Amino acid sequence: MLAYKQQKKLFHSLRCEVALCYIASLILLSLLFSHPLFLLALFMALNMVILSAGIALEWLSYLKFSLLLIFLITLVNSLFVRAGATILFRGPHLPIIGTIRVTLESLCFSAGMGIRLLVILGAFCLFTYAVSPDKVLKILGGRGSKTMLALSLSLRLFPLLVDDFARITEAQRCRGVSFQTRNRRQRFEKYIPILNTLLLSSLERSFQLAESLQSRGFGIAKRSSYREELWRPRDVLVLLSTVPGIALGVALALNGWAGYRYYPSLQPIEGLEMMMSAFLGLFFIFPALLNWGWEKWQFLRLKI
Amino acid sequence: MAVLALENLTYSYPDESKPALDQINLSIQEGEFVLIVGGSGSGKSSLVRAMTGLIPDFYGGRIRGSVKLDSEELTGMGKARVIQKVGMVFQDPESQLVMTNVEQELAFGMENLGLSAELMKRRIMEVSSALSLQPFLHNDISSLSGGLKQKVVLASILAMQPDILILDEPTSQLDPVAGEEILTIIRRLNEENGLTVILIEQRLERCFHLADRILFMEQGRIVHDSINRQEAVRWAAVHNNPFIPPVARLFAKTGAAEIPMTVKEGRKLLKTSSLSREQGLIKETSEGDDPPAKRSEILLDVEKLWFSYNGGTEVLKNINLTIHPADFLAIMGENAAGKTTLLKNLQGLLRPSRGKIKLADQDMNNFPVEALAGTIGYLAQNPNDYLFQPTVQDEIVFTRHNLGLKNCSRVDELLEKLALTSHAETNPRDLSTGERQRVALASILAAEPKLILLDEPTRGLDYEMKACLGKLLQKLQQEGQAIIVVTHDMEFAAEYAPEIILMSQGQIISRGSKSEMLSRSTFYSSQVSKLFHNIDDRIVTFQEGEKALQKYQRNRRDDVCGDH
Structure with a gap:
């Protein structure tokens, strides 16, 4: 939430409720489905939307972290899960764990769960970089919530704090403080003056901020709320793809399409499942398609 | 009502x-x-x-x-x-x-x-x-x-x-x-x-x-x-x-009958005089205004310095600069001209993308910032970044301790030099903006650097505090320390820095004495030089302006007596 940057992309210009609805739908469906094909379809759609929102670089840093996590899941799953009929590798006998036995089914299960994790993290990435925190707080905080103000202030001040930290560290280095020592304790001790300066400067800033808040009348009366967000055709269009998408997903889940049998042997994938998953993916790829059309054709830009 | x-x-x-x-x-x-x-x-x-x-x-x-x-x-x-x-x-x-x-x-x-x-x-x-x-x-x-x-x-x-x-x-x-x-x-x-x-x-x-x-x-x-x-x-x-304002102070100090508030009003008053441009106002005072003769010793030598941040935008382009001991330079230029980036390169906080910076004939790239602290002092824009110790004295001791400097008498000397003796036991955060600025400067000077870099040191200071800082820097210069100040403050640069560097779009546009650089300019000039623009272009400082105005008034009196 601290990294949002305004961009001239369709997803950034959506009403906050619409963007949140899209993101929430993806998270809900990723939790509802364990079928890898449907999860893969959601993942592919989400990737397209992330690319179209111009946050691919940010997503890459998420991906690095996610892949590490998926590797750990796969490792633990392979070591501890004994189920699965197709043995790929049989290792030595280890105390407590027993004989190492890596099966195709356990690897596929890890991959399926990994894709689910990627969808959830991707949705959070989209939320972090493409949805304005101010607008989210307005929706969550309602009228004049002090929590909303505290959150909004944190969002604004955190980057300042990061800048302060960098500047104070530079000032310390210019006074001969070296942070290059290998001894962790010594290094920690050298950071204490920085934290001290940071704290003192933050306290002074918070005092000035409190004074400014008082002079602008915060807390003197019941607050009203200013929201200047218009409904545009693009919001309606994205909703018109998201709502049927979630409806289709729920319907599929209710009819038993969401699950998938990994053990003892992998459930065969049918053509209808492939078709339905592609169909579901299409609903959720729609914002990306709309964005590209919006960027490419002036006519569409004018109309939506 | x-x-x-x-x-x-x-x-x-x-x-x-x-x-x-x-x-x-x-x-x-x-x-x-x-x-x-x-x-x-x-x-x-x-x-x-x-x-x-x-x-x-x-x-x-x-x-x-x-x-x-x-x-x-x-x-x-x-x-x-x-x-x-x-x-x-x-x-x-x-x-x-x-x-x-x-x-x-x-x-x-x-x-x-x-x-x-x-x-x-x-x-x-x-x-x-x-x-x-x-x-x-x-x-x-x-x-x-x-x-x-x-x-x-x-x-x-x-x-x-x-x-x-x-x-x-x-x-x-x-x-x-x-x-x-x-x-x-x-x-x-x-x-x-x-x-x-x-x-x-x-x-x-x-x-x-x-x-x-x-x-x-x-x-x-x-x-x-x-x-x-x-x-x-x-x-x-x-x-x-x-x-x-400086123009008003100038006229008020010379006892003028009418006091202008702006350069425009002041010039109108001067133009009414019978003084011709050829006569000049301060021929005798402007001589010797040039910066002191350079010592042969080179303290810092910048050769073909280029610098880009990670984004790839070139912020510094082909900078060549030589600093001698006891130089006092003011670097001026528009926002984002690369002034602060240049200072950070000179301090070693940023490393050149291309080119070299030599400190006493040694490549600065070989030394970390911490090791350079004893030779180059850098005071950033916000003095608060330097203040965290419980007393002013402790701030000075902290720097000296980091650099292994033992002589305690230097701490008292420094306190006295920066007029901080009475605040030695005070928490620096309890002091005024100007005093905080002096404490931060003291924390840098405690390392006894040969070159002092200051980034916008007059920001938030009133006239009195600026004068105090300017005089202090001149004193340090006389003691042989080289000083580079990045500033937007025309009046401060005109008054205290003998040499000016103008930067634009990452390049040094020109370097010269303040009378060369701050006169004959529409924007990069002090109020005093604007006042005497095209009347006597060598007048830059308040003192020169005062002398010129006194001469102008003498001339007017003589004219009046002659008429009678």
Whole structure:
């Protein structure tokens, strides 16, 4: 939430409720489905939307972290899960764990769960970089919530704090403080003056901020709320793809399409499942398609 | 009718025995533009805070006397009514902004007043148009420049439609261009909308002539209250009060009958003289103005320096620069010219992308910043970044301890040199802006560097503090230390730095003596050189201006005697 940057992309210009609805739908469906094909379809759609929102670089840093996590899941799953009929590798006998036995089914299960994790993290990435925190707080905080103000202030001040930290560290280095020592304790001790300066400067800033808040009348009366967000055709269009998408997903889940049998042997994938998953993916790829059309054709830009 | 009246107002901060405001009696009329001037700790900020009710509501303390808004006691009015009548803009925009988006920030104050969405929308439209903020309405606050942030603060206050606008040094954290823009807006609001303005400001050359009324403050008292600018300047000259614009001070000091407030008025007065351009005014004084002869020893040598940040944009391009011991250079140029980046490269905080920086014939790349601290001192823009020890003395000892310097007598010497002896045991955070600046400088000088780099050291300082800093730097230069100052402050550079470097778009455009660089220029020149532009272009400093003006007055007297 601290990294949002305004961009001239369709997803950034959506009403906050619409963007949140899209993101929430993806998270809900990723939790509802364990079928890898449907999860893969959601993942592919989400990737397209992330690319179209111009946050691919940010997503890459998420991906690095996610892949590490998926590797750990796969490792633990392979070591501890004994189920699965197709043995790929049989290792030595280890105390407590027993004989190492890596099966195709356990690897596929890890991959399926990994894709689910990627969808959830991707949705959070989209939320972090493409949805304005101010607008989210307005929706969550309602009228004049002090929590909303505290959150909004944190969002604004955190980057300042990061800048302060960098500047104070530079000032310390210019006074001969070296942070290059290998001894962790010594290094920690050298950071204490920085934290001290940071704290003192933050306290002074918070005092000035409190004074400014008082002079602008915060807390003197019941607050009203200013929201200047218009409904545009693009919001309606994205909703018109998201709502049927979630409806289709729920319907599929209710009819038993969401699950998938990994053990003892992998459930065969049918053509209808492939078709339905592609169909579901299409609903959720729609914002990306709309964005590209919006960027490419002036006519569409004018109309939506 | 007085919109604001203070009667016998005396106020002391909690745990302070000395009053910050002492028997203040003041009545401000509707539509007046009141300028409050005075040194640090004179009570200016306390006075305006008493006018808004922040004193004593926010600060506590003991208060006597009364503050009335439209003849009604401030204490008896509801807070909402006070806020709707009086709006206040503080110094640092970063410490006033609450939201992350411009439009939401403009709405914040109005939301606090419980205004309807429709009314808020209208007012946002009005203030954003008036202050040219429309293109930025949907921008993140963090992406705005300092000047734009202060404009957003001002707009958010104006959206609450106060009758009285109070501004406490609104331009002190801004560069001159942004500061000028804010002052122009304030003048427009006063002239075109009849808004009552109460302004505390240090850039008097920009606003003195705009004020209908000038209040001089000292030690919590209004020592002079004048609605006549000429009279105010004369009073200041007689009482050695430095808080008047340089041009006015110049004429007042020479006892001129008519005192101009602006360069335009001053030039008009000079042009009426019979003095011809060929005669020159200060031929004898401008000689010897050139910087002292260079020592052969080279302290720092920059060769073909190029620097780009990670994004790839070239910030410094082919910089060649030689620094000798006892050089005193001021680097000037527009925003984003690469001035601070150059300083950071010279300090070793940033490393050149191409080219070399040699320190006493050794490549600086071989040394980490920490190792260079004993040779190069760097004071960044915000002195607070250097202050964390419980006492001033400890700040100096901290640096010396890091560098393994043992001689304790140097600590006392340094305290004395920077006029900090009386504050040796004081917490640096309890000191004024100017004093904090000196403590931060002391923490750098404690390393006994041969080269001192200062980035915008005059930001937020008043005339008195600037003079103090300038003289200190000259003293250090005389002791053989080389000094490089990055500044936007024309007056400071003209007065104290013998050499000037002009930078633009990452390049050094030119380097030369101050008389070469700051004269014959429309924008990069001091008020004094603007005054004598095309009359005697060698005049740059206040002292030269004073001598020239005295000569001019002698000439005029001789002319008058000759006529008789």
